[in-house]
Amino acid sequence: MQEDEPIGGMMLDMIKSRVGDLNQFEISCTEIDSVETVVSEQISKFKDCNVFIAPMNTKLSTVGVAGAAFRHPNVQICYASATQYNIRGYSTPSDQVLVAKVDHDFWRETPVS
Numbered sequence: 001m002q003e004d005e006p007i008g009g010m011m012l013d014m015i016k017s018r019v020g021d022l023n024q025f026e027i028s029c030t031e032i033d034s035v036e037t038v039v040s041e042q043i044s045k046f047k048d049c050n051v052f053i054a055p056m057n058t059k060l061s062t063v064g065v066a067g068a069a070f071r072h073p074n075v076q077i078c079y080a081s082a083t084q085y086n087i088r089g090y091s092t093p094s095d096q097v098l099v100a101k102v103d104h105d106f107w108r109e110t111p112v113s
Contacts, residue, residue, distance in 0.1 A: 027061055032100055035064025043072045052076040067106050
């Protein structure tokens with residue numbers, strides 16, 4: 001591993017070597033609705049597959065993944081605990097807080113229009 005190579009990159013390379021065909025996409029770390037939309041689009045591409053998701057980003061993006069899973073009840077969500085934490089670069093204390101409002105309909109299997 002090179003000094004500047006992220007551990008996630010190594011894991012992705014390992015998974016690619018074992019799985020082969022892999023679909024990569026990016027999600028927002030802060031926009032719950034955006035994550036739900038992007039993840040739902042990805043789930044829709046694999047209708048005949050056993051889809052499971054291990055959200056390993058921010059708490060807000062994990063909520064977005066949960067929203068997608070409510071709309072696609074065949075999807076499984078699993079929790080994978082980290083084997084290594086970036087303790088030195090994890091967070092910096094500040095006087096700011098991010099508050100996100102999630103509408104009640106967000107949790108419905110099929111949103112009310």
